[in-house]
Amino acid sequence: EVQLLESGGDFVQPGGSLRLSCAASGFTFSSYAMYWVRQAPGKGLEWVATISGRGGSTYYGDSVKGRFTISRDSFQNMVYLQMNTLRGEDTALYYCAKSVRDLIPDAFDVWGQGTMVTVSS
């Protein structure tokens, strides 16, 4: 069964840091680009970051560029999102998602359940 499981969400003060993790299973991990998509409470979906299948290329939304870093470990089948200088507007449920193919950008055929990040003083 294809599965994504996020972890690492927490309550953090503005200016703080957090690292999210996504454990992937059930598919050939290095064959697909991986994505982080977030959803603020009661709001819509916002793409955050992308990493290519082999990890050589990364892309970021303007709202997180320079503060967030996406990475992957193909030995452990993990995707990470390092989040620095967090702001209140980063408060959201963060989803890890798998690309349908290895396109950038792409549609997302598998999503995790999400991990909640709350930034507040």
Added chain:
Amino acid sequence: DIVMTQSPDSLAVSLGERATINCKSSQSVLYSSNNKNYLAWYQQKPGQPPKLLIYWASMRESGVPDRFSGSGSGTDFTLTISSLQAEDVAVYYCQQYYRTPATFGQGTKLEIK
């Protein structure tokens, strides 16, 4: 960025009736070299992650009931539920993947009348 605009924001339809949700992109998402529209539709039920329903504007994802269909090309797209079932109550999003950043519509909330 390509802006995706859905209409209506909310919709109430009787069980067994047709539901239609529209999505308009600020620029064409049709790639001329392969004649594919880089447009997807998702369903999100409360407390759940989004679920892919349609990609390439009209290709139904495996396991999605055939009452769901997608149509359109270029900048104007439609998601149709031919006969609404109770389990279809959800928020529906369109998404373009023609160009980075991938962008979503604001969502359409579908309820039972």
